[in-house]
Amino acid sequence: MIKAVRGTRDLLPPETALWNFVEAAARDVFRAYNFQEIRTPIFEETQLFARSVGEETDIVSKEMYTWEDRGRAQSDKGQSLTLRPENTAGVVRAYIEHKLWERGLSKLFYIGPQFRRERPQKGRYRQFYQIGAEAIGPATAGSESPARDAEVLELLATFLDRLGINDWNLELNSVGCPKDREGYNEALRKALEPVVGKMCADCQRRAVTNPLRVFDCKVPEDQPIIETLPRIGQFLDEGCRQHFEQVQDILKAVGVPFVLNDRLVRGLDYYTRTAFEFTHGALGAQNAILGGGRYDGLSESLGGPSAPGIGFAIGEDRLVLALKESAEAVMRKPDVYVAPLGAGMNREAARIARELRRHDVVVEMGDETFRLKKSFETASKMSAKFALIVGENEVKAGAFALKNLETGEQVSVPRGELPQKLQSNRNS
RNA sequence: GUGGGAGUAGCUCAACUGGCAGAGCACCGGACUGUGGCUCCGGUUGUUGCGGGUUCGAUUCCCGUCUCCCACCCCA
Numbered sequence: 001m002i003k004a005v006r007g008t009r010d011l012l013p014p015e016t017a018l019w020n021f022v023e024a025a026a027r028d029v030f031r032a033y034n035f036q037e038i039r040t041p042i043f044e045e046t047q048l049f050a051r052s053v054g055e056e057t058d059i060v061s062k063e064m065y066t067w068e069d070r071g072r073a074q075s076d077k078g079q080s081l082t083l084r085p086e087n088t089a090g091v092v093r094a095y096i097e098h099k100l101w102e103r104g105l106s107k108l109f110y111i112g113p114q115f116r117r118e119r120p121q122k123g124r125y126r127q128f129y130q131i132g133a134e135a136i137g138p139a140t141a142g143s144e145s146p147a148r149d150a151e152v153l154e155l156l157a158t159f160l161d162r163l164g165i166n167d168w169n170l171e172l173n174s175v176g177c178p179k180d181r182e183g184y185n186e187a188l189r190k191a192l193e194p195v196v197g198k199m200c201a202d203c204q205r206r207a208v209t210n211p212l213r214v215f216d217c218k219v220p221e222d223q224p225i226i227e228t229l230p231r232i233g234q235f236l237d238e239g240c241r242q243h244f245e246q247v248q249d250i251l252k253a254v255g256v257p258f259v260l261n262d263r264l265v266r267g268l269d270y271y272t273r274t275a276f277e278f279t280h281g282a283l284g285a286q287n288a289i290l291g292g293g294r295y296d297g298l299s300e301s302l303g304g305p306s307a308p309g310i311g312f313a314i315g316e317d318r319l320v321l322a323l324k325e326s327a328e329a330v331m332r333k334p335d336v337y338v339a340p341l342g343a344g345m346n347r348e349a350a351r352i353a354r355e356l357r358r359h360d361v362v363v364e365m366g367d368e369t370f371r372l373k374k375s376f377e378t379a380s381k382m383s384a385k386f387a388l389i390v391g392e393n394e395v396k397a398g399a400f401a402l403k404n405l406e407t408g409e410q411v412s413v414p415r416g417e418l419p420q421k422l423q424s425n426r427n428s
Numbered sequence: 429g430u431g432g433g434a435g436u437a438g439c440u441c442a443a444c445u446g447g448c449a450g451a452g453c454a455c456c457g458g459a460c461u462g463u464g465g466c467u468c469c470g471g472u473u474g475u476u477g478c479g480g481g482u483u484c485g486a487u488u489c490c491c492g493u494c495u496c497c498c499a500c501c502c503c504a
Binding site: 058059119120132268317318378379391392401403 | 460462463501502504
């Protein structure tokens with residue numbers, strides 16, 4: 001038997017209803033904040049990710065699905081292509097390619113699959129889905145304003161509340177400008193040098209490859225040492241410090257709760273200033289449901305004009321996982337199950353069903369060979385609200401037996417009144 | 429990529445140290461020829477993940493492999 005490949009999966013009903021529910025809520029919220037949809041290709045030139053995400057990151061160095069395309073002639077070497085491991089790079093590429101800066105501030109959102117060749121785990125797949133957004137544009141259009149950061153964070157809080165996820169936690173930090181980080185990295189290395197020998201093996205490795213990661217250490221014995229290390233906050237220049245303070249001010253003004261976490265350092269190279277993460281309990285080690293931040297230099301590093309921006313990506317798989325119990329509840333149930341009864345009744349049932357569907361009634365239909373008992377069983381199994389009997393008696397009388405499957409009440413309804421009657425008594 | 433755990437019916441799970449593959453739920457049919465949920469009866473539940481080995485005999489023991497789960501790495 002051929003199965004879905006490792007790390008990929010099929011999404012089946014009723015769970016797909018939940019995905020639609022989440023995406024519809026996202027689109028609603030995006031509309032309120034005036035974000036518009038962008039769709040970029042799911043594969044791009046490999047160079048795009050190498051230059052934006054960072055050559056040295058794990059994503060680029062070992063988690064990408066990369067292949068060499070064929071050239072025009074059989075003998076030609078093709079270009080190196082890669083399935084997108086995230087969507088910010090593609091959006092910024094499109095921003096530059098289509099000169100979107102001519103339109104002022106661009107507020108764009110996307111919903112779609114991304115690909116990383118990681119070891120699968122619960123809520124972590126090789127084809128996974130992200131809902132994300134980017135606010136990017138010339139600084140003169142307000143793209144650099146702390147108001148943008150606060151707006152994006154508020155949007156996210158609104159979105160999670162809308163989904164009924166109340167126990168989220170917003171963690172906030174500023175990682176400063178590239179200059180600040182350079183100074184900080186140096187200071188961190190210096191501070192680690194004399195103490196690293198006393199730390200765990202993982203930290204010793206991190207100290208060399210990526211000192212910022214030392215803050216992720218969970219070994220209790222290392223914590224006292226980590227407490228003594230310098231923090232990025234001490235290295236922020238005046239501009240970054242003020243920017244960060246204003247973000248916090250606005251968040252307080254609009255009532256979005258947050259906690260400062262000066263250990264929060266985002267993994268991708270392009271992040272500057274504001275960095276954030278929303279976490280949610282009960283997701284195990286994979287407790288982050290979304291993350292994002294500001295990337296003021298990304299456009300330029302991809303050959304575009306100066307275009308500060310801020311964005312985020314929501315891990316839709318994990319979000320849905322957190323909502324899983326409500327899958328049944330959001331699935332649209334049939335309003336009526338039409339039960340043809342007896343030879344020749346399929347024709348009349350089809351006519352009635354067609355008319356009802358034109359009136360936006362959700363209709364499921366049986367077959368004239370089904371015994372009435374079976375039709376009723378099937379109807380109640382799928383939680384249809386009504387069952388409509390289409391038999392010879394009804395056709396003769398011009399009125400049809402309509403039974404409410406929740407109350408058991410049954411009435412005879414003239415054919416002409418059926419659409420009206422069912423329309424005003426819809427499910428959900 | 430590293431370490432550990434697990435794969436048996438559509439689902440959740442049993443099968444003492446190797447001895448005829450089971451239960452509940454779900455599904456289909458009947459009791460009930462035009463009325464569901466309750467009850468009773470009957471039925472399929474199946475390449476025990478896949479491949480090899482040991483054995484008279486393997487769901488069980490051994491090797492390989494695939495997938496899922498947990499942790500690490502990293503990240504959404």
